[in-house]
Amino acid sequence: MEYLSPKTLASCRDLVWLSRHIAEGVMLGVQHSQRRGTGLEFHQYRGYQAGDSIRHIDWKLFARSDRYYVRETEQESRMHVCFVLDTSASLSQASFVEPSLNKLHYAKCWIASLCWLLNAQGDSFSLLAFNSSRTVYVPEGQGEGHQRQIALQLQQLDASDHWPDRAQLAPLWQYFERPCQVVLLSDFFQQGNEIGDFAARLHAAGRPCLPLQLLIEAEQTFPFGGELKLLNPEVSASTPATLEVDAERQRQSYLDAFAQAQSELKARFAAQECSLQTDLIEQPVEKSLRQFIQLHGRLC
Amino acid sequence: MLWINNLFQSPQWLWLFTALIIPIAIHLLRRSNPQQVSFAALQWVQRYSQSRARRPIVDNKWLLLLRLLIVALLASLLAQPLIKREIYPQEGVILVDPRIGAGEANTFIHNSLPQLVGEGNKVLWLSPEMPSVTSPPPQNVDLWKTLSALSRRADLRRAHILLINNGVPASHQALRASPHWQWHGLDKTSTAPSPVLPSIALMGKAPSWWAPVLEDWHNNMPGLSVQTLEREEAPSVEQTDWLIYTDPAPLPQAVLEFVTDGGLLLTDNSIPPADKLNFVAVDNSQSAQVAPMGQGSWLRYESDWYSEAFYRRADLPERLWQQWSGQDWALQHQNRGYWSANKKVVADIAGAGLPVEDSEVENRRIEQLQPWLIIALLLLLAFERLIALSRPAAIMATVSKGEADHG
Numbered sequence: 001m002e003y004l005s006p007k008t009l010a011s012c013r014d015l016v017w018l019s020r021h022i023a024e025g026v027m028l029g030v031q032h033s034q035r036r037g038t039g040l041e042f043h044q045y046r047g048y049q050a051g052d053s054i055r056h057i058d059w060k061l062f063a064r065s066d067r068y069y070v071r072e073t074e075q076e077s078r079m080h081v082c083f084v085l086d087t088s089a090s091l092s093q094a095s096f097v098e099p100s101l102n103k104l105h106y107a108k109c110w111i112a113s114l115c116w117l118l119n120a121q122g123d124s125f126s127l128l129a130f131n132s133s134r135t136v137y138v139p140e141g142q143g144e145g146h147q148r149q150i151a152l153q154l155q156q157l158d159a160s161d162h163w164p165d166r167a168q169l170a171p172l173w174q175y176f177e178r179p180c181q182v183v184l185l186s187d188f189f190q191q192g193n194e195i196g197d198f199a200a201r202l203h204a205a206g207r208p209c210l211p212l213q214l215l216i217e218a219e220q221t222f223p224f225g226g227e228l229k230l231l232n233p234e235v236s237a238s239t240p241a242t243l244e245v246d247a248e249r250q251r252q253s254y255l256d257a258f259a260q261a262q263s264e265l266k267a268r269f270a271a272q273e274c275s276l277q278t279d280l281i282e283q284p285v286e287k288s289l290r291q292f293i294q295l296h297g298r299l300c
Numbered sequence: 301m302l303w304i305n306n307l308f309q310s311p312q313w314l315w316l317f318t319a320l321i322i323p324i325a326i327h328l329l330r331r332s333n334p335q336q337v338s339f340a341a342l343q344w345v346q347r348y349s350q351s352r353a354r355r356p357i358v359d360n361k362w363l364l365l366l367r368l369l370i371v372a373l374l375a376s377l378l379a380q381p382l383i384k385r386e387i388y389p390q391e392g393v394i395l396v397d398p399r400i401g402a403g404e405a406n407t408f409i410h411n412s413l414p415q416l417v418g419e420g421n422k423v424l425w426l427s428p429e430m431p432s433v434t435s436p437p438p439q440n441v442d443l444w445k446t447l448s449a450l451s452r453r454a455d456l457r458r459a460h461i462l463l464i465n466n467g468v469p470a471s472h473q474a475l476r477a478s479p480h481w482q483w484h485g486l487d488k489t490s491t492a493p494s495p496v497l498p499s500i501a502l503m504g505k506a507p508s509w510w511a512p513v514l515e516d517w518h519n520n521m522p523g524l525s526v527q528t529l530e531r532e533e534a535p536s537v538e539q540t541d542w543l544i545y546t547d548p549a550p551l552p553q554a555v556l557e558f559v560t561d562g563g564l565l566l567t568d569n570s571i572p573p574a575d576k577l578n579f580v581a582v583d584n585s586q587s588a589q590v591a592p593m594g595q596g597s598w599l600r601y602e603s604d605w606y607s608e609a610f611y612r613r614a615d616l617p618e619r620l621w622q623q624w625s626g627q628d629w630a631l632q633h634q635n636r637g638y639w640s641a642n643k644k645v646v647a648d649i650a651g652a653g654l655p656v657e658d659s660e661v662e663n664r665r666i667e668q669l670q671p672w673l674i675i676a677l678l679l680l681l682a683f684e685r686l687i688a689l690s691r692p693a694a695i696m697a698t699v700s701k702g703e704a705d706h707g
Contacts, residue, residue: 232342
């Protein structure tokens with residue numbers, strides 16, 4: 001099959017259509033049955049009570065025992081997936097291969113596409129996108145209408161500011177009161193370990209957190225040369241706004257430091273029994289989704 | 301500023317050298333404004349203590365040097381530099397009188413100049429363009445003028461000159477020649493139309509030497525006319541070119557008018573020179589002097605031409621012809637195609653002619669450098685593009701794995 005190129009991904013403005021297209025690509029060949037009505041799994045027999053539908057009476061058992069028994073079945077509980085999207089300024093980092101595509105746009109397509117898949121399964125999903133200044137929450141729901149609403153909200157998101165501090169995070173915990181599966185999308189560029197702590201806290205509360213790290217290729221290869229002025233989209237106390245560097249001299253030390261940070265991050269999530277998936281936004285969304293579904297089998 | 305004019309043909313374009321500051325300025329500005337790149341993973345980029353002073357003043361020194369060279373070349377290409385090249389006299393160059401046939405000339409060279417036969421020797425027609433004798437001979441060459449012009453050529457300082465010897469004695473006093481030239485004469489009666497001869501008139505009693513001289517001239521130049529004029533007769537320029545005046549002083553008015561109208565008057569010292577006339581010696585012998593009068597000239601012998609000292613010499617007819625014809629410029633002009641050197645002329649040129657000394661000859665030739673400069677400019681441009689394009693860009697966009705999968 002042919003994947004969507006990063007250029008198509010970046011230039012397509014209709015997130016609903018785009019995500020549906022991606023999702024259909026991922027679902028191609030996958031047998032799925034939508035559960036309708038009551039469940040299929042047998043649970044127990046109980047005696048007939050007034051008001052029970054006679055359609056539920058097990059007539060074969062009646063023939064054997066001459067008493068009315070009603071078959072009780074159990075319905076599988078529906079999964080609730082909560083997408084948590086980091087919209088701090090560093091997510092505005094664009095790819096150097098396809099400058100019109102940035103991490104946030106990739107994340108939007110990714111979430112919208114997974115929503116289609118979940119919708120097809122009959123699961124419910126919600127969206128929580130936040131930074132230190134703005135929080136967008138779409139409560140739990142299911143169906144195509146809900147999926148469209150989430151796509152609409154996603155489309156309006158912008159990357160700015162920082163990851164919220166402890167006080168700013170406090171009001172967000174209310175959204176996780178109901179049991180849910182959390183899918184956390186971020187670049188995981190953090191000052192201390194604030195994003196990791198957030199995931200750990202959810203994990204401790206029984207809300208398993210499935211992390212997806214979005215990177216651009218240049219962050220893994222540092223393909224610069226000559227004199228450069230690097231601008232930091234997310235300025236903080238510990239990182240300067242700009243840095244003039246001689247790229248060749250810096251490359252090796254950067255690559256070492258970055259690889260070190262990445263392995264520490266992976267180890268931390270592995271300790272929480274949640275493996276971190278790292279994707280380059282230059283890679284097709286379909287591949288990333290398949291890998292994510294494969295990695296977290298319980299999701300779909 | 302004269303030396304600039306010697307070095308450049310168009311020195312007014314030298315101001316273009318100020319354009320050298322353009323590439324320097326561009327490189328300096330580029331240095332102060334490095335390319336800006338947004339990069340979120342800045343926290344892993346180390347901050348070296350990087351002071352600007354420690355950085356090179358300009359980046360890409362070689363590229364800057366190439367660009368400076370290109371601008372300098374362009375400016376000098378417009379200014380058109382000139383270089384002087386030494387010219388050495390060529391041995392073995394033979395300049396042949398075009399009236400001599402090519403075959404005849406080759407035969408003469410084979411027989412008389414065997415050392416000049418073979419490779420490396422050039423046999424050329426004696427003409428301003430000097431074509432090879434294998435090409436058809438040029439027509440109506442003014443040999444006198446051509447020789448005078450070629451005498452200044454450094455490469456022809458030691459040439460051999462092969463001239464026809466057609467027997468007509470000719471003047472050589474004002475001929476400019478290289479003292480190193482080697483003269484050769486080919487005895488051949490010219491097949492060309494005979495030269496224009498002057499019409500001579502005698503006024504007064506003929507000197508005793510006149511008859512033998514005239515006889516000698518008649519032998520060499522059949523058709524030479526001589527008339528005798530009475531004192532009362534007025535000579536006219538239309539009928540007479542040379543007037544020999546042997547009557548006593550003073551000169552009749554008619555004779556003076558003849559000279560001012562363009563005739564040549566010949567007298568000895570019996571006629572006193574007029575005060576206002578400026579006589580100049582025409583020969584080393586100091587016996588003949590000449591003065592311009594109106595359009596003509598007066599050639600006066602300081603000695604008495606009845607004396608033995610004047611006429612008792614073997615070369616008198618030849619000598620008189622040369623002295624007299626040398627002063628008749630109109631005749632010389634008409635006869636320029638018939639000029640030839642006889643043995644007397646060749647012998648005299650070394651001593652009495654106007655040799656062009658080595659010091660007068662420009663032995664350096666000015667050459668233009670344009671073709672070389674254009675080639676150098678093109679090469680430099682190609683080299684500059686090669687370096688500039690092969691330079692790694694600030695961001696080396698590589699094809700990602702994901703993109704490769706799309707195909």
